[in-house]
Amino acid sequence: MSYNIIFGLVVGVLIGVFLIVPGVRREASRDSAQKLVEANNNIATKNAAIKDYQDKISDLTKKLNALSDSTESSNTNMSFYKNLLAMYVSFNNGEYREAGEALSKINEDAIEPSYKDVYDKLKVQVNDKYCQMLYAEAGSNYNQGNYEEAIGTFEQIVQLNPTYGDGNALYFLAQSYRLTGDNQKAITYYQRLINECPDSAKVSNAKSHLERLTR
Secondary structure, three states: OHHHHHHHHHHHHHHHHHHHHHHHHHHHHHOOHHHHHHHHHHHHHHHHHHHHHHHHHHHHHHHHHHHHOOOHHHHHHHHHHHHHHHHHHHHHOOOHHHHHHHHHOOOHHHOOHHHHHHHHHHHHHHHHHHHHHHHHHHHHHHHOOOHHHHHHHHHHHHHHOOOOOOOHHHHHHHHHHHHOOOHHHHHHHHHHHHHHOOOOOOHHHHHHHHHHHOO
């Protein structure tokens, strides 16, 4: 599956080189010399980004090939590189759900020191985009009164980032539980909001709900 993704990326790069770049240059030639300089600079920047992207994919692919020829003891590392590659490709394609799902499958104990810094930086970016997408979905379900659906999604966000949205994910998770009649779990998450996000604008409301539920 990884090779199909990589092949698709290479095709995409070739399309960009043979269709987009010539078009940019033709347009620049019709304009002023300054625009020509700007277009060439943009092309150089994009080419540098593409090369960096290809280098990372190439490196991961080589590791996968090497691991596929080794013993079963390498299965953990194989899984790590496959999921890291899937996460990287999906994120750069704007497929944040797929990137987030790939991230959730990564065994962080298998991360090599040489990849730790890259992984940590990418993890922050993926989680941020993934949480944004999940929060929009959860908020939509909550506003429509679909509290059961909202609970599952808010829980995903809280697992990824407990303080997401200045505690809003915790607060609306607690709200969803309260509105479905599960007061015990509502109490748990109101209390977590108070403890983990003491400066959140939702703390006052959480305390009021907590007081009523614990009378």
